[in-house]
Amino acid sequence: MKIKWFGASSFLITSDNGTRIITDPYQHNVIIENPPPDFKDDQRPAIDEPADIVTLSHGHFDHSYIYTIPGVFQLYQGTAPAEIKGIKLNGLEAAHGDNRGNVMVILMEVDGIRICHLGDLGRPFTRRQLAQIGRVDILMTPWDNNNITMTFDKLSEVLTQLNAKIVLPIHHVLVDEFITSRSNFKKVDVSEMEFHQNTLPPTPEIILMKPLLFQGEPMPVS
Amino acid sequence: MKEKQSNMKIKSYGMSCFLITSDDGTRIITDPFIADLNILYSEIKEKADIVTISCGHYSHCFVCTIKGEPYIYKGPEPAEIKGIKFRGIATRHLEMKENKPVNPGQNVIICFEVDGIKICHLGALGHGLSEEQIEQIGEVDMLLIPINGRSTIPLDIADKVITQIKPRITFPMNYKSERCTFTGWASAEEFTKGKKNVTLMDPIIGSSEMEFSPETLPEENSIIVLKPVY
Numbered sequence: 001m002k003i004k005w006f007g008a009s010s011f012l013i014t015s016d017n018g019t020r021i022i023t024d025p026y027q028h029n030v031i032i033e034n035p036p037p038d039f040k041d042d043q044r045p046a047i048d049e050p051a052d053i054v055t056l057s058h059g060h061f062d063h064s065y066i067y068t069i070p071g072v073f074q075l076y077q078g079t080a081p082a083e084i085k086g087i088k089l090n091g092l093e094a095a096h097g098d099n100r101g102n103v104m105v106i107l108m109e110v111d112g113i114r115i116c117h118l119g120d121l122g123r124p125f126t127r128r129q130l131a132q133i134g135r136v137d138i139l140m141t142p143w144d145n146n147n148i149t150m151t152f153d154k155l156s157e158v159l160t161q162l163n164a165k166i167v168l169p170i171h172h173v174l175v176d177e178f179i180t181s182r183s184n185f186k187k188v189d190v191s192e193m194e195f196h197q198n199t200l201p202p203t204p205e206i207i208l209m210k211p212l213l214f215q216g217e218p219m220p221v222s
Numbered sequence: 223m224k225e226k227q228s229n230m231k232i233k234s235y236g237m238s239c240f241l242i243t244s245d246d247g248t249r250i251i252t253d254p255f256i257a258d259l260n261i262l263y264s265e266i267k268e269k270a271d272i273v274t275i276s277c278g279h280y281s282h283c284f285v286c287t288i289k290g291e292p293y294i295y296k297g298p299e300p301a302e303i304k305g306i307k308f309r310g311i312a313t314r315h316l317e318m319k320e321n322k323p324v325n326p327g328q329n330v331i332i333c334f335e336v337d338g339i340k341i342c343h344l345g346a347l348g349h350g351l352s353e354e355q356i357e358q359i360g361e362v363d364m365l366l367i368p369i370n371g372r373s374t375i376p377l378d379i380a381d382k383v384i385t386q387i388k389p390r391i392t393f394p395m396n397y398k399s400e401r402c403t404f405t406g407w408a409s410a411e412e413f414t415k416g417k418k419n420v421t422l423m424d425p426i427i428g429s430s431e432m433e434f435s436p437e438t439l440p441e442e443n444s445i446i447v448l449k450p451v452y
Contacts, residue, residue: 054294059256059286066285066294067278072301074293075273075285082291 001111003138004192006047007211008062009119009170011140015110019085022051022073023106023117023140027065045213052085057119058096058103078104092132097122097149105133112197113137116162120149120171124157136164137200143169143179152178165200169208182206227438230337233431236263236402236450237281238345238368238395241270244336248304250274251292252332252343252366256284262401264452272303276345277315277329279373297330309333311358316348316374318406325349331359338436339363342387346396350379356386363439365389368396370407377408390439393446400425401452410447418442423449 004012009024028046046068055076056064066075074084078091091104096119103119116136125133139162142149149171150158159167169179179185184205191212228245235241238253251270255261261281270292275283285294293303297310310332314325329345342362351359365387368374374396375383384392394414398407414420419442423429428449 056286059284061280064284064286065278067275067283067296070296071299072293072295072303074291075288076291077286077288079289084291 001113001196002192002194003168005168005170005209005211006191007044007214009057009117009140009142010047011117011168011170012049012051013108013110013115015087017086019053019087019110020049020051021053021055021087021108021110022047022049022069023055024057024063024119025054025065025069026062028068047213053087053089055089055106055108055117056104057106057117058101060100060120063119076106078106092129094125094129095122096120098147100148107133107136113195113200116140116164118142118158121158122147122149122154124154125161130161133162136162137197138166138168138195139164140168140170142171143174144172145174145176145178146172159204163204165202165204166195167204167206169206173208175208179206179208227435228337229433229435230339231431231433232364232393232448234393234395234448234450235266236399236452237261238276238343238366239263239266240343240366240393240395241266241268242336242341244306248272248306248336250306250334250336251288252276253282253345254284254288255281256286260403262403262452263450272306274308274332274334274343275330276332276343277327279315279327279346281373282346295332297332306334306336309358311355313345313351313355314348315346316372318372323348331355333359333362339434339439342366342389344368344374344383346374347383348374350375351383351386359387362387362389363391363436364434365392366395367392369394369410369413370396370398370404372404372406377413380413384443389443390441391434391444391446393448399450401450414445414447417445419444421446423447425449 002014008026011023013021050071051073081090088109090107106117115138117140145152187208231243233241237255242250250272265287269290273292275296298312300309310330313329315329340363343366369380398409430451
């Protein structure tokens with residue numbers, strides 16, 4: 001299976017047999033009637049690739065703009081376990097950072113690989129939540145070091161809790177010594193990578209991909 | 223013995239958002255919106271099998287409160303979902319720039335048939351329709367038409383579009399009300415004023431939902447303003 005990073009919290013995951021899942025599509029422009037005062041008008045290319053399934057972690061603008069995705073697709077928001085086109089999906093309700101409501105942590109199994117997308121998770125998991133999540137092979141986690149999602153101390157705890165074999169930093173992605181000093185960190189110059197169940201690394205790796213639709217470094221969204 | 227009629231239901235949630243339920247229980251939600259400073263209706267929290275979206279404004283495409291794992295139809299390419307055939311007609315929506323109407327963005331008119339009733343949802347249509355577009359829309363039993371005049375067509379163009387499409391039932395949508403407070407928008411009362419065959423539901427105790435079958439459609443266009451659920 002392949003994972004392509006559009007930028008922010010949005011990926012395209014393509015299974016071996018071609019099922020396409022897009023996570024948290026962001027709003028590329030501002031066309032809301034009453035934008036909140038702190039809303040930043042960061043223009044960037046729209047996500048315009050077709051999908052079979054679109055998953056949303058929560059209803060904020062940078063995670064839930066499905067309009068630019070062409071074609072007919074099925075929406076998954078984690079409220080109940082589901083199997084869509086052979087992909088097993090589940091959701092776990094957890095807290096957004098900064099008391100901004102809740103997010104759905106989205107869990108999916110693609111070609112035997114268990115993927116966990118944290119959305120804008122704001123704090124480490126309880127033991128009960130960890131039991132519900134189970135094994136995670138690939139973790140997509142905000143790496144922002146702020147209260148809107150997680151500060152790095154909270155993120156450290158989540159990384160330990162989930163112990164994923166591959167960690168993909170998402171959302172605003174602050175690149176500093178917290179990530180660069182890690183021996184298992186690598187930055188790659190591609191926006192898409194292929195993963196196979198049998199060749200996942202024996203020790204965890206943190207991989208920063210090149211966001212496909214963003215200029216330069218990953219940039220703040222909201 | 224007479225065969226049982228198959229009845230479809232339509233329920234209003236305010237703005238351009240309706241829940242249409244087929245006789246066998248397939249649930250279609252149109253244009254779900256996000257509530258904000260001027261939109262005080264309750265966001266739709268219903269389960270859907272299909273959600274149709276006419277344009278990219280969050281007052282027409284906010285799907286996050288909807289339950290279930292619905293298919294999303296935005297057109298304009300036709301598609302068949304759960305046995306229902308959908309067609310889209312690419313048009314433009316409306317915005318006011320220095321008090322003049324402009325048509326900056328895409329809108330899709332969505333046509334589909336439920337239990338023998340041909341439904342046409344005009345979305346945030348921002349201009350009158352050409353003969354060619356009327357032909358593409360084809361025969362319509364139930365027309366869902368925006369009327370506000372600031373982000374969609376104004377009353378006079380809405381009247382013309384109704385004359386062109388010749389529906390049996392018309393539901394106005396996207397109008398000013400106690401729960402939708404945009405400046406300069408037309409109200410449902412302004413739209414229905416002077417018209418024949420009008421049912422204006424009481425804003426407190428009126429019906430939010432009605433049932434229809436092809437056999438019970440009125441002969442002459444009947445205008446119905448449902449009381450949105452909130």
